[in-house]
Structures are given as structure tokens and as C-alpha cells.
Amino acid sequence: MTVGLNEYILLSAILFAIGFFGVLIRKNTLVIYMCLELMLVASTVALVAFSHFNRTMDGNVFVFFILTVAAAEVAVGLAIIVALFRRRQTIQVEELNALKN
Amino acid sequence: MSDLFFYLFAALTAGSALAVVFTKNTVAAALSLLVSLVGVAAIFVLLDAFLLAALMVFVYAGAVVALFLFIVMLLDTQGGDRKPFKKATIVASAFSFAILVLGLLSFAQRGAQAEIVHETAGPVVPIGASLRAYGEQLFTTYLLPVQIVGFLLLIAMLGVIVLSKKFEGLEDIK
Numbered sequence: 001m002t003v004g005l006n007e008y009i010l011l012s013a014i015l016f017a018i019g020f021f022g023v024l025i026r027k028n029t030l031v032i033y034m035c036l037e038l039m040l041v042a043s044t045v046a047l048v049a050f051s052h053f054n055r056t057m058d059g060n061v062f063v064f065f066i067l068t069v070a071a072a073e074v075a076v077g078l079a080i081i082v083a084l085f086r087r088r089q090t091i092q093v094e095e096l097n098a099l100k101n
Numbered sequence: 102m103s104d105l106f107f108y109l110f111a112a113l114t115a116g117s118a119l120a121v122v123f124t125k126n127t128v129a130a131a132l133s134l135l136v137s138l139v140g141v142a143a144i145f146v147l148l149d150a151f152l153l154a155a156l157m158v159f160v161y162a163g164a165v166v167a168l169f170l171f172i173v174m175l176l177d178t179q180g181g182d183r184k185p186f187k188k189a190t191i192v193a194s195a196f197s198f199a200i201l202v203l204g205l206l207s208f209a210q211r212g213a214q215a216e217i218v219h220e221t222a223g224p225v226v227p228i229g230a231s232l233r234a235y236g237e238q239l240f241t242t243y244l245l246p247v248q249i250v251g252f253l254l255l256i257a258m259l260g261v262i263v264l265s266k267k268f269e270g271l272e273d274i275k
Contacts, residue, residue, distance in 0.1 A: 003107045011111045011144070013205035015118055015137075020201055022122035024194035025186070030127055030173060034134045037165065038118055041141050044153075052148040061238045063153050067160050068250045072257035074165045078172050079264035085176050 008049035015042035029081055029091040033074075040070050107147055114140030127173045135166045149230045 019042060022035030044063045051059025085091050117140065120133035138161045145154035239247055 003104045007107065007111075008144070008148070009208075010206075011114070013202070013208075014115050015141075017198060017202045017205060018115065018118040018122060021194060021198040024197060025191070026122065028127060030169065030176075031121070031130050034121055034130055034169065037134065037161075038121060038137065041138060041161070045141060045144060048145055048148050048150050048153060052150070057234050057238050060150055060153060061235065061243055063150070064156070064235070064239070065243075065246055065250055067153075067156055069253065071160050071164060072254050074168060075261050076257050076264070078168055079261040082172060082175065083264050091176060 005049055005053045009046055012042045012046035015045065027093050029093060033077055037070065037074065040066065103147060110140045110143040114144065128170065131166055131169045131173060135162050138162045151230055152232060152235060
């Protein structure tokens with residue numbers, strides 16, 4: 001079996017980097033939020049891989065909590081986006097510049 | 102065989118993650134996110150974490166992506182012309198992306214020699230496969246975090262209700 005911990009960590013790193021790039025380059029708040037979720041999922045891949053190769057349970061339980069927190073976070077974040085859209089009629093980040101100047 | 106599946110699902114996950122970043126359509130981005138999350142669930146199955154794979158499909162692919170699609174439908178932000186990116190934005194994004202990738206790759210390389218020790222040690226039985234192991238951990242070592250997470254979910258629910266409610270007599274800032 002050639003696929004070891006390194007390949008899984010590499011996959012996790014690639015996913016995290018893609019999500020990070022998306023957060024930087026995209027202007028739609030919803031897509032930025034999706035990319036944040038992608039980064040969170042990338043970290044869970046690393047945790048599960050560590051847990052599997054170290055024969056401990058802790059990483060899996062951490063991922064359990066991460067899933068719960070992510071669900072709560074998505075609900076609150078999307079409610080904020082909806083409230084924002086109701087107030088400003090846009091979710092493009094370059095138009096949300098009320099704090100500029 | 103397992104290796105083949107790993108590379109297959111890794112390519113699926115990374116490819117659809119790229120699609121999330123680069124597609125113009127928000128609905129297509131949400132569906133690419135769905136494919137990516139299912140790929141991650143498959144990776145979890147390869148790592149013997151069957152419960153987490155099922156939870157991943159339920160919570161993320163089920164609830165989260167459905168919520169995203171619902172909000173996209175609600176907000177209807179597809180139309181309208183977009184300003185093109187500034188040069189500085191693209192350069193800065195690509196630069197920080199490159200720095201992050203280099204840093205993560207150096208970490209991955211540094212971990213390469215330390216890994217072999219753990220591979221052969223330990224029992225052969227898959228550790229994350231049994232529901233009993235989760236129960237024992239969640240109700241002994243992680244009992245306080247379980248309760249805190251429950252409280253967090255309650256607070257999140259209240260927060261969402263307050264955020265989505267329309268308050269009368271609140272003047273617009275704009």
C-alpha cells in the first residue's frame with residue numbers, strides 16, 4: 001500500500017489552498033462562504049488522516065465537533081448574508097464599502 | 102485497489118473544488134461544492150471513518166448545500182454586470198496562494214520521514230469504524246465539549262431567528 005499519511009495531508013493542503021485562493025479572488029459573498037467551507041473540510045481530512053494513521057480516536061471526535069460547528073456557522077452566516085442583502089440590495093464585496101474612508 | 106480509489110476521489114475532490122472557485126454561476130458553484138464534499142466523504146470511507154462519511158453526506162451535502170442553494174434562489178444575484186478584477190488583486194491573490202502552497206508543501210515534506218514509525222504499530226482493527234468508540238469518547242473525555250456544542254447550536258438557532266426577523270421602526274443606515 002503506497003498511499004500513506006503524506007498523500008492525505010497533501011490532498012488536505014491542496015484543498016485548503018484552493019479554498020484560500022477562492023476566498024481571495026471571488027467577489028460574491030456566497031461563493032466566498034462556500035470556499036470557507038472548503039477550507040474547513042480540508043482541515044477535517046487532515047484530522048481524520050492523522051487519527052487513522054496514529055490509531056487514536058481523538059481526530060475523529062474533533063471532526064465530529066467541527067461538523068457541528070460548521071452547521072451552526074453556515075446557518076448564522078447565511079442569515080447574515082440575507083440580512084445584508086435586505087439592507088443593501090447587494091452581496092458583492094466591492095459594493096459593501098460602508099466602512100471605507 | 103485502495104490506492105486507485107484514493108487517487109480517483111482525490112482528483113474528483115480537488116477538481117470540483119477548483120470548479121467552485123472558477124465557475125461564474127453561483128448555482129454551479131454550489132453543486133460543485135456538493136460533488137467535492139461527496140468526494141471527501143469517500144476519502145473518509147478509505148480512512149475507515151464510516152460514521153464521519155455518513156455525517157458528511159447528511160450534514161454537508163444534505164443540509165449545508167441545500168441551504169446554499171435556497172439562499173441563492175432567495176437572493177437572485179445572477180444578473181448584473183461585474184466589474185473586472187484589478188491587476189493588483191489578481192497578483193496579490195496568486196502571490197499569497199503561492200506562499201500558502203509552498204508553506205504547506207514544506208510541512209508535508211518535513212513530515213515524510215517521521216511517518217513510517219506509526220504505520221506498522223498498533224492494532225489491525227480499524228479505529229474509527231465502530232460507533233461504540235465514538236460513544237465512549239463522547240460521553241467520557243469529551244463530555245464537556247458535547248454540552249458546549251449543544252449550547253452553541255441553541256445560540257446559533259436563536260441568532261438566526263433574530264437575524265431573519267424584520268424589526269419595525271428601525272431606520273435604514275444606507
